[in-house]
Amino acid sequence: MTSALEHARTCPISEIVPMSPEMLKCPSIMNRRFHHEAPVFQDPTSGIFFISRYDDVVAMAMDHRTFSSVMPGGQAGTGSMVSDDPEIKAIIDQGYPGVSTMLTADPPVQRHYRKFVNSAFSPESLKVLEPFIDRVANELVDAFIDEGQCEFLSAFGVPLPLTVIASQIGVPLSDLSLLRKWTNAFIGNLSQQLDRDGLLQAAKDVLEFQLYFVEKMEARRAQPEDDILSKLVNASIDGEQPLNDSECLSMLSQIMVAGNETTSAALTEGMQLLINNPDQYEMVRKDPSPEMIHCLVEEVLRYTSPSSNMFRRTTREVDINGVTIPENSVCFARFAAANQDDERFPDALKFDITRDNLKDHVAFGKGVHHCLGAAWSRREMNGGFKVIFERMENFRRTAGAAEPEFSANALLHGLTGFDLSFDKK
Numbered sequence: 001m002t003s004a005l006e007h008a009r010t011c012p013i014s015e016i017v018p019m020s021p022e023m024l025k026c027p028s029i030m031n032r033r034f035h036h037e038a039p040v041f042q043d044p045t046s047g048i049f050f051i052s053r054y055d056d057v058v059a060m061a062m063d064h065r066t067f068s069s070v071m072p073g074g075q076a077g078t079g080s081m082v083s084d085d086p087e088i089k090a091i092i093d094q095g096y097p098g099v100s101t102m103l104t105a106d107p108p109v110q111r112h113y114r115k116f117v118n119s120a121f122s123p124e125s126l127k128v129l130e131p132f133i134d135r136v137a138n139e140l141v142d143a144f145i146d147e148g149q150c151e152f153l154s155a156f157g158v159p160l161p162l163t164v165i166a167s168q169i170g171v172p173l174s175d176l177s178l179l180r181k182w183t184n185a186f187i188g189n190l191s192q193q194l195d196r197d198g199l200l201q202a203a204k205d206v207l208e209f210q211l212y213f214v215e216k217m218e219a220r221r222a223q224p225e226d227d228i229l230s231k232l233v234n235a236s237i238d239g240e241q242p243l244n245d246s247e248c249l250s251m252l253s254q255i256m257v258a259g260n261e262t263t264s265a266a267l268t269e270g271m272q273l274l275i276n277n278p279d280q281y282e283m284v285r286k287d288p289s290p291e292m293i294h295c296l297v298e299e300v301l302r303y304t305s306p307s308s309n310m311f312r313r314t315t316r317e318v319d320i321n322g323v324t325i326p327e328n329s330v331c332f333a334r335f336a337a338a339n340q341d342d343e344r345f346p347d348a349l350k351f352d353i354t355r356d357n358l359k360d361h362v363a364f365g366k367g368v369h370h371c372l373g374a375a376w377s378r379r380e381m382n383g384g385f386k387v388i389f390e391r392m393e394n395f396r397r398t399a400g401a402a403e404p405e406f407s408a409n410a411l412l413h414g415l416t417g418f419d420l421s422f423d424k425k
């Protein structure tokens, strides 16, 4: 354990630095202390209020009037970037301005935008998509199964949701690596950990993303296809104007980032959890039924909570657990911390697929912003684990491989890679 984590265990609570890379990579010690000692903790460096208890996080997510998702000065998720650095700003200015749409807007604006893509994420659309998800999962396994080992994140975790998203947005599979690059640029910007060179590169990549999709959108206006791009540029809901380019870019960036990184992270950490918890692994191995895999998926979602924190801004002074949060304060709804609250999930740090309240987790959020892609993601994870259990066994970490590491990101949580060995069935 690093000394920063050791320190966090015993130091005065005010000395915990929640946005430090160590805490972002491994937040459980901090979460435990916040639950007991500081359910509302104001980070002295950033000024952000960290809300960590399950009941408080749910109450926040359900009260969008008090806890707004619109941030002053714009935020990632608007399809663009913001910077005061002249060189970075000059790149951003060549592109399209950011617009608050779903994730970064409040009702009724948020609901308005969500209507444009709801049909793409409906149960009917998912039914049509299911055989494709299963085929992609099998083809990915085909590519590495004879090796007996793989780096699971890049061999399976990333390409499964990426291929599904690309196909549904309407991006040719030959451009998957571009989609991955642009997702990384948005995530790097979100991480709040990039240095200037990193931000400069992210701005270039975001501009490339915008120009690529604006060209594609033009093509879909001229000749619509059966994909999300065509829905975005051609749909006119409730007799209103179709969306403009900036609005579409914001929506696309949200679907792309939210749809890729989170599911990849859950699948990959899920494999690590199975290996680290042989009793749970054994239960699924003995009975890989859809019901058992469903329990595995829900507990993986609770335990990993890839979308760990989300911003909110208070629209009025509000009191939580005796702490007064002034109007216009930035808060974090800490979904991952809520999912580790012992009050809701007894022995929360135990990975336990037999919990009787598996479905209570808030990995997909709650309230008006509840994840648009939750059903997709669940289907990708259920389908993905099914194929893995059908075709492989004896999962283990590859001998001699580097210790798996989590990335440091203020909003997203996930491993940077995972070296898996297995036997082919």
Ligand code: HEM
Pocket (backbone or CB within 6 Å): 061, 069, 102, 103, 104, 110, 114, 165, 254, 255, 258, 259, 260, 262, 263, 266, 305, 306, 307, 310, 311, 335, 362, 363, 364, 365, 366, 368, 369, 370, 371, 372, 373, 374, 376, 377
């Ligand atoms: C394991 C996978 C996933 C997790 C953990 C996750 C988590 C979340 C969470 C916590 C929220 C709520 C944010 C808030 O309250 O501010 C959210 C919203 C959202 N998610 Fe997901 N998500 C996942 C997969 C996906 C997928 C596959 C897609 C799309 C393809 C997607 C698209 C979205 C969008 C567009 C929103 C914003 C909805 C709105 O604000 O109305 N997510 N997600």
